[in-house]
Amino acid sequence: MSDFTPGQRFISDGEAELGLGTVLNCDARSVTILFSASQETRTYNTRQAPLTRVAFGAGDSVLAADGWQMTVSESQEHRGLITYYGEDAEGTACELPETKLADTMQFNQARDRLLTGQVDRNDWFDLRFRTLHHYQRIEQHAALGFGGPRIDLIPHQLFIADEVARRHAPRVLLADEVGLGKTIEAGLILHRLLMTGRASRALILVPDSLTHQWLVELLRRFSLEVTLLDETQSQAHGEHNPFESAQLILASQGWLFANAARQAQALESRFDLLIVDEVHHLDWSVEEGGGAGYRCVEQLAGQIAGLLLLTATPEQMGLESHFARLRLLDAERYHDIARFKQEESHYAEVASAIEALETLPATRDAVAAVADDPDSQMLLATLCDAAASDEQKAQAREQLQNALLDRHGTGRVMFRNSRRHVGGFPERRLHQSELELPSAYRRVQRRVERDEDYLDELLIETGMDHPDVLIYPDATYRALSEDPLNGEPWWQIDPRVNWLLEKLADTGEDGLAGDKVLVIAHHRETAEGLSEALRVLGGYHAPVFHEGLSLIERDRAAAAFADEEDGSQVLVCSEIGSEGRNFQFCRHLVMFDLPQHPDQLEQRIGRLDRIGQRHAIELHVPMFAASPGARLARWYHEGMRAFGAPTGVGSELFDAFGDDLADALLDDEALDEIITDTRALFETKLAEREAGRNRLLELNACRPHRASAVIEAVRELDDDTALPRYVERALDVFGVDSQEIGAGLVHLKPGSHMLDGLPGLVKGEEGFSATYRRETALARDDVHRLSWEHPLVREMMGRVLDGTMGNTALALLRHPAIPSGRLMAELVFRTHCPAPRALHLNRFLPPTAVRVLLDESGANLTASISFTGLSKNLQKVNKSLARDLIKSRLEPLRGLLAQGEQEAETSLPGLVDAARARMREQLDGELDRLRALARHNPAVRSEEIEALERERQALEEALAATRLRLDAVRVVITVDPNA
Structure with missing residues (x-):
């Protein structure tokens, strides 16, 4: 006869997610079960059915089909069906036939799964306990969010990231000089805020030319997958707001600033952090207010709590422009530019x-x-x-x-490191080459020199601006191309082209043969023509990089240049190539012409002169003798030492002498006077900056003691020997094959039974190579760096802690000193505190394990038998036997579960008190500091203090509500070691 009766309730051992099933019919051979909650029907062989009968005991809470809950006090079985008796939520006596149990009941909790006979593998239980232990440790670690990124441990970058990410809704200007890593700082801050729960959604706005670079950097360095949003992607979402399509949105400034409808959608979305790169391009003035881009950012900054502004040239357009950036951070604090200038005078x-x-x-x-x-x-x-x-x-x-x-000063809202302060940068070497002015260029120059009115005619005829028409003779030549005398392409008559070809072929000490060479020209047409000339006249494949290309085409050109083995020797850029791109693998920069503004000159050089550059920077500047371009070079070189090192005063010098310089480009005597005056003001401004605000900013932008502490914390995680051991266990449980391939590398690939959905691992594909060593990962972009923050490790930990994996197990213990047949229960409780992630409660009290080991007599063996000591002596049991053993010991198990809960509760007050003490020590100290600062420095926003006070109160309440819940339970049964 069958043991099944219609109406009985069962769960599937292999598909517990189906919910509670009901026996529809049965005979001697088969049984049919309806799982109503999932609308599934299964038929099983009665002799081998992977099913467990659901039977509740006293103290269990059950859910009725019509929604009310009942606490069971007793049960009775009649003709194979169980009726439960107990009390509802109001304490009223009631009864509930098992046929009326809710089909949606899930048995995810450890207690329910154990008592219904659902047990997992013993190694899963082991992994769960270790995962909880490591998660608790890492969540409280000082380097959380900084240990995983693929970066060098550079003090000023880590100090800034640590200082800014500690704040509630940080609003700062990252203004390090070119090449010091503002993008890395922003990425570190974003990564830390995401890891700690301080932020969950971010909007990143960058110039069109840098969107793919940001996309790649965030993925390669920080393992952050962002959605690149453009008009095509937006239209694909139809009527839905495209800014709601992902947690991290990256968008082109040009696209968003020109599209009012998309701006409105961005404003409707709820972001926690706004990042804006190259923010000096946003126009604003006291008289006229802001341009379209500035107004867009201003609106977004008014709604989004966190704001990171990035620029290497905070004062490129003068002090007023710098004030405009600070207005975006705090409009109330920076509302009066006259007062701002007065404050600056005291620095x-x-x-x-x-x-x-x-x-x-x-x-x-x-x-x-x-x-x-x-x-x-x-x-x-x-x-x-x-x-x-x-x-x-x-x-x-x-x-x-x-x-x-x-x-004092803006140091709290602005971080600016200089190369001089950071140190370790390579030497810059200037190589100037004087060439003879070709006749076609010379005719125009001489006519301008003889006839003052011709310059005005030339400006009208070419449509160019002054002094561009003088500085860029190739552009003037192209604009005059309708002249019959100008029938040849400009690059066929320009000596700079032959000069470059000779340098590229020269194998001597001063030659460029065999070296990567970046060439920058001011105009797109010049870059295109030069690329064509190198191909036609020299046979060189020289990709061109300019604003007219699509983003993919630009990335393809940059990638072809970066390829060490098969890549091109030369990359030709228009001026756009001097913003944002990192070409530090190259040491030769050819400036085919010169920009008018000193900051643009520094941005060009900064593409090569960056942290990590291991060679002296070779600057090659061809120029025509006695030409306006040569005179501009003299002003740069003699007036402000612009080719030697960044100084940060170029913008002020250009404001003071730019107009006079333009008028002196044809007059050596006037130029000499301007150079003398420029040099005098340069020395004065440099001394003022070194003594005033810039010196304050440098001192504040990297405090060595704090930076060293952060680096030490990161290295502690780098050297954590527990990580490889844990990862190997987890990979084994999740079905990932791991093979050492030498040089500190391991290759991970999907195993035949790998669980689905692991980052970077797809069944049927090869997987990836990885290392635990930071240095190896930095040297090889094709290798993943495994850390506690790597997406694969985080995913495995998350699956274990957030799901049911390993929350029940049964094992046998063979030990000669323990009688056979004894029952033990190893209970793992976990602190639970329902609090918003933004509170980052885990820094004080992350999910914490409380282990209790009891034997069937009620003796507490926790202190005498460690988790590791017990685990290494256990033997696994097949699931069917495990279920039978549990069914046979249900009543004593219920008693041990109840006793274990009482034992664990005694540990809770101590855990909460310790967490509360840590919280008060940190937040009370920070509140005292901010309140004291606010009396002296108006850059400390009252909102920041109020937010911290609210946070402290919310943490107090959350900690007070902390409870323990059973996370996992392992049943241990002793057996005769000789059996």
């Missing part, structure tokens, strides 16, 4: 006071004039106290310096 005094800390007590008055609050005065007194120890003075000096940096 030299503050910088001098900080420098004077090294020469106390002789310079006490200089420091006291700035350190005028009681706390600073106490620190100053310690520094001047002869009885104070060296250690006390060192601590006081550091605290006072930090206080002065915090309380």
